Amino acid sequence: xxxxxxxxxxxxxxxxxxxxxxxxxxxxxxxxxxxxxxxxxxxxxxxxxxxxxxxxxxxxxxxxxxxxxxxxxxxxxxxxxxxxxxxxxxxxxxxxxxxxxxxxxxxxxxxxxxxxxxxxxxxxxxxxxxxxxxxxxxxxxxxxxxxxxxxxxxxxxxxxxxxxxxxxxxxxxxxxxxxxxxxxxxxxxxxxxxxxxxxxxxxxxxxxxxxxxxxxxxxxxxxxxxxxxxxxxxxxxxxxxxxxxxxxxxxxxxxxxxxxxxxxxxxxxxxxxxxxxxxxxxxxxxxxxxxxxxxxxxxxxxxxxxxxxxxxx
Amino acid sequence: xxxxxxxxxxxxxxxxxxxxxxxxxxxxxxxxxxxxxxxxxxxxxxxxxxxxxxxxxxxxxxxxxxxxxxxxxxxxxxxxxxxxxxxxxxxxxxxxxxxxxxxxxxxxxxxxxxxxxxxxxxxxxxxxxxxxxxxxxxxxxxxxxxxxxxxxxxxxxxxxxxxxxxxxxxxxxxxxxxxxxxxxxxxxxxxxxxxxxxxxxxxxxxxxxxxxxxxxxxxxxxxxxxxxxxxxxxxxx
Numbered sequence: 091x092x093x094x095x096x097x098x099x100x101x102x103x104x105x106x107x108x109x110x111x112x113x114x115x116x117x118x119x120x121x122x123x124x125x126x127x128x129x130x131x132x133x134x135x136x137x138x139x140x141x142x143x144x145x146x147x148x149x150x151x152x153x154x155x156x157x158x159x160x161x162x163x164x165x166x167x168x169x170x171x172x173x174x175x176x177x178x179x180x181x182x183x184x185x186x187x188x189x190x191x192x193x194x195x196x197x198x199x200x201x202x203x204x205x206x207x208x209x210x211x212x213x214x215x216x217x218x219x220x221x222x223x224x225x226x227x228x229x230x231x232x233x234x235x236x237x238x239x240x241x242x243x244x245x246x247x248x249x250x251x252x253x254x255x256x257x258x259x260x261x262x263x264x265x266x267x268x269x270x271x272x273x274x275x276x277x278x279x280x281x282x283x284x285x286x287x288x289x290x291x292x293x294x295x296x297x298x299x300x301x302x303x304x305x306x307x308x309x310x311x312x313x314x315x316x317x318x319x320x321x322x323x324x325x326x327x328x329x330x331x332x333x334x335x336x337x338x339x340x341x342x343x344x345x346x347x348x349x350x351x352x353x354x355x356x357x358x359x360x361x362x363x364x365x366x367x368x369x370x371x372x373x374x375x376x377x378x379x380x381x382x383x384x385x386x387x388x389x390x391x392x393x394x395x396x397x398x399x400x401x402x403x
Numbered sequence: 404x405x406x407x408x409x410x411x412x413x414x415x416x417x418x419x420x421x422x423x424x425x426x427x428x429x430x431x432x433x434x435x436x437x438x439x440x441x442x443x444x445x446x447x448x449x450x451x452x453x454x455x456x457x458x459x460x461x462x463x464x465x466x467x468x469x470x471x472x473x474x475x476x477x478x479x480x481x482x483x484x485x486x487x488x489x490x491x492x493x494x495x496x497x498x499x500x501x502x503x504x505x506x507x508x509x510x511x512x513x514x515x516x517x518x519x520x521x522x523x524x525x526x527x528x529x530x531x532x533x534x535x536x537x538x539x540x541x542x543x544x545x546x547x548x549x550x551x552x553x554x555x556x557x558x559x560x561x562x563x564x565x566x567x568x569x570x571x572x573x574x575x576x577x578x579x580x581x582x583x584x585x586x587x588x589x590x591x592x593x594x595x596x597x598x599x600x601x602x603x604x605x606x607x608x609x610x611x612x613x614x615x616x617x618x619x620x621x622x623x624x625x626x627x628x629x630x631x632x633x634x635x636x637x638x639x640x
Contacts, residue, residue: 271507278504281493288455288487289554290479290508 134307
């Protein structure tokens with residue numbers, strides 16, 4: 091049997107992440123749990139942006155759909171966490187299907203604008219129904235509810251493991267998708283859509299599939315965020331949360347499965363350290379991005395891949 | 404048997420009637436060349452046949468069924484392959500991955516698992532198998548043209564439409580290309596837009612001449628060579 095070194099590498103990264111909990115302080119463990127949830131979000135976004143070449147500026151809507159799908163059903167219908175989590179994913183997936191169907195009638199810059207507008211409409215809707223959503227100041231899920239059976243998702247160690255499980259499953263799904271036949275078609279659409287159509291592939295269902303999968307990842311991350319960190323609010327539907335996965339993907343390496351993880355870690359800690367130095371910490375992030383565009387346009391892992399004759403999926 | 408036919412096919416771009424072909428019929432197994440002066444509507448005409456653009460009026464039939472409203476990707480599934488005039492490949496992928504995609508499409512159509520073999524065979528036929536794992540974008544222009552043809556071959560089409568395939572090829576490459584098309588024509592019908600008269604005369608069973616979007620003449624290479632209207636259109640009257 092041929093050694094599947096790509097699979098081994100990804101499993102090794104997953105194992106390494108698991109091992110991190112034994113060497114890290116609770117503070118960094120909490121950080122890494124948050125990073126892994128956001129990296130799950132960005133890993134799904136990478137399938138759409140990095141592999142299919144579609145730039146969405148509206149994925150915060152799906153993140154928020156997952157968050158509110160889980161949070162609202164827990165708050166108003168007393169869903170247990172184990173039912174609220176898939177409800178969040180389903181809400182985001184359904185919304186991604188609907189918005190994908192509409193937004194994919196456009197391409198390029200128009201697609202960016204349409205997705206942005208849908209997300210803004212969703213953001214404003216959350217604020218408009220403030221009575222129910224508590225959109226402006228957000229609401230907190232009671233710690234007692236944030237548990238699956240005996241497992242308390244709000245405790246440091248179990249929270250980390252929950253985040254690790256979600257990220258690991260997401261990473262392996264993403265790896266399987268991009269290495270599948272369908273994944274090959276997604277890359278072909280990114281590289282040359284007209285050519286792909288003239289080879290007999292209808293691009294639309296593939297592009298819609300990429301929107302739906304990335305929406306499902308965003309929903310899973312949003313629902314996990316609500317359960318693990320307890321906060322639900324409209325700010326998670328704002329433009330900032332649409333831009334974040336884009337930045338993670340760009341910095342880590344668009345079109346590399348592990349890129350979003352690397353990007354998430356780098357940006358999270360960049361902001362964390364910059365905050366200690368200055369209140370204008372976003373300037374540091376801006377400088378990092380300018381340097382990225384100037385010197386490593388393909389992102390950290392994208393640049394590494396070029397030197398390793400491209401076997402990194 | 405007629406493989407492909409078109410009736411009263413019209414395409415208008417604004418006020419310009421780019422194509423206006425009363426009747427066109429392509430029998431199975433033939434190598435047909437479409438020639439004509441620049442701007443005669445050759446590319447527009449074949450683009451209507453393969454579905455890249457929709458006609459203003461008219462009907463197209465392929466193997467008895469009406470494909471006029473069928474989207475391009477579904478026509479590929481029926482067996483119509485098109486190679487672009489301006490080389491259209493995936494420059495960042497390897498040659499193998501370039502042909503793997505149409506091979507995969509073909510394999511999915513007859514539910515077989517032989518995509519990888521099919522891809523290598525297509526590369527072998529155009530003589531590029533030794534470069535299978537090199538980046539397509541780093542190949543010489545002539546090799547990119549051949550890769551484009553290989554992508555069409557990997558689809559195992561019933562009708563292969565080639566839009567100026569020899570443009571920019573060297574003399575030696577053109578000779579290889581002629582051999583290749585003769586081999587392809589054994590199990591496929593070929594529709595070829597071509598400027599190089601040496602290639603047209605050597606390969607074509609019949610020639611259709613377009614001028615100002617209309618059929619000016621149609622016949623064997625000898626008939627076309629002796630046609631006064633064609634000479635006028637090319638040389639100016």
